[in-house]
Amino acid sequence: MKKFNSLLILFSAMVIGFTSCIDGNDKPIDPTDPDNGDVQLINSNITTNTTWETGKTYVLGGRIAVTSGNTLTIQPGTIIKGEVGSGSNATALIIARGAKLNAQGTATSPIIFTTVADEIMPGQISSPNLEPNLGGLWGGLIILGKAKASLAGDVTEIQIEGIPPSDTNGLYGGNDDADNSGIIKYISIRHGGANIGEGNEINGLTLGGVGSGTVIENVEVIANQDDGIEWFGGSVSVKNAIVWNSGDDGIDTDQAWSGTLDNFIVVAGGETDHCLEIDGPEGSFLAGHTVKNGTVKGNNVAELGDFRDGARGTFENIYFFNFADPATTEGRGDLSLSGDKTLATFAGGSLKFMNLQATLASGVALTSVFKNGTAASASSVALGANTVGANKAAFASTWSWTAASGAISDLK
Numbered sequence: 541m542k543k544f545n546s547l548l549i550l551f552s553a554m555v556i557g558f559t560s561c562i563d564g565n566d567k568p569i570d571p572t573d574p575d576n577g578d579v580q581l582i583n584s585n586i587t588t589n590t591t592w593e594t595g596k597t598y599v600l601g602g603r604i605a606v607t608s609g610n611t612l613t614i615q616p617g618t619i620i621k622g623e624v625g626s627g628s629n630a631t632a633l634i635i636a637r638g639a640k641l642n643a644q645g646t647a648t649s650p651i652i653f654t655t656v657a658d659e660i661m662p663g664q665i666s667s668p669n670l671e672p673n674l675g676g677l678w679g680g681l682i683i684l685g686k687a688k689a690s691l692a693g694d695v696t697e698i699q700i701e702g703i704p705p706s707d708t709n710g711l712y713g714g715n716d717d718a719d720n721s722g723i724i725k726y727i728s729i730r731h732g733g734a735n736i737g738e739g740n741e742i743n744g745l746t747l748g749g750v751g752s753g754t755v756i757e758n759v760e761v762i763a764n765q766d767d768g769i770e771w772f773g774g775s776v777s778v779k780n781a782i783v784w785n786s787g788d789d790g791i792d793t794d795q796a797w798s799g800t801l802d803n804f805i806v807v808a809g810g811e812t813d814h815c816l817e818i819d820g821p822e823g824s825f826l827a828g829h830t831v832k833n834g835t836v837k838g839n840n841v842a843e844l845g846d847f848r849d850g851a852r853g854t855f856e857n858i859y860f861f862n863f864a865d866p867a868t869t870e871g872r873g874d875l876s877l878s879g880d881k882t883l884a885t886f887a888g889g890s891l892k893f894m895n896l897q898a899t900l901a902s903g904v905a906l907t908s909v910f911k912n913g914t915a916a917s918a919s920s921v922a923l924g925a926n927t928v929g930a931n932k933a934a935f936a937s938t939w940s941w942t943a944a945s946g947a948i949s950d951l952k
């Protein structure tokens with residue numbers, strides 16, 4: 541059913557995208573027309589230092605990579621739109637190893653990544669024509685670096701998911717944990733997650749082997765058909781992140797990511813699977829990350845979290861609310877530790893939980909929601925009485941569509 545829905549969405553978006561590229565005289569807008577200077581088509585890799593300018597819209601005509609040694613600077617208020625496509629035609633912006641992205645939006649002038657089906661113009665925050673739950677209309681933003689990842693067979697580099705092996709700009713990993721892939725601030729990524737194969741979609745924001753020299757703050761992912769933000773190893777930290785209406789997981793970590801996620805919000809959508817999906821190392825390199833100061837709103841559809849395959853890390857000061865009773869939803873609505881490896885890391889102290897709070901459905905016991913002994917680190921609170929969670933003031937309506945929509949108005 542999900543595959544059928546994706547095809548229906550793709551067809552609808554192609555129609556929307558075509559009609560949105562028609563001017564008042566019913567003539568298609570040509571991004572390559574020199575008289576249409578505010579819209580520019582990008583159809584080849586970026587191989588020199590390049591700047592995308594405020595007030596303009598840049599259309600990704602395919603899978604575009606900023607190649608090693610080069611920096612793409614995106615000025616505040618710029619809009620980047622991916623053409624509709626799937627499979628080998630899925631559009632994405634890749635920051636390859638050794639390249640940098642300098643995308644510094646502001647609290648009043650964010651940088652927006654979206655689909656050509658979106659009629660949004662520079663200066664707008666909310667889409668004028670697309671609903672905030674429509675995903676899979678282009679790929680996403682992929683940032684790759686040279687930091688360590690725990691990979692099967694203890695190899696030091698591997699191809700990122702979502703990019704064909706023939707494209708070597710998709711490689712990530714190495715031994716430089718201080719690697720610098722640039723500065724990313726005040727960006728909103730919307731309507732992505734295009735299918736490139738059966739069960740293989742692109743995340744809204746993919747971070748593969750990204751090093752701690754990279755700065756990522758104030759990022760938003762909306763209506764991504766796959767995960768909102770996914771880390772594959774690396775040591776980069778992220779501050780002030782919000783994910784709304786992800787089609788799979790909100791926050792997903794893999795391959796011994798060793799950074800920190802501080803101040804985050806996940807608002808589940810109709811198809812969200814896990815709000816948090818935390819996977820363990822795949823090789824002998826062991827590292828844990830810290831996820832703290834978060835608020836997670838389940839909207840009665842998702843699981844709080846699933847910790848798998850020897851997951852490691854510290855999870856603290858997180859508030860969960862608006863989740864269904866696990867007993868009446870086939871196990872959904874809970875936080876669980878899956879498999880013997882994860883039970884062992886929890887028992888051994890490599891996986892830690894501290895100061896978890898939840899507002900539970902009426903009559904639901906804390907131990908029914910927080911499984912495998914995690915209830916010892918959790919407490920039940922009345923709605924709005926939480927003393928932990930995100931600081932939603934970081935997500936102002938001047939840069940965040942989630943905030944502007946009212947989707948987090950009920951957060952303390």
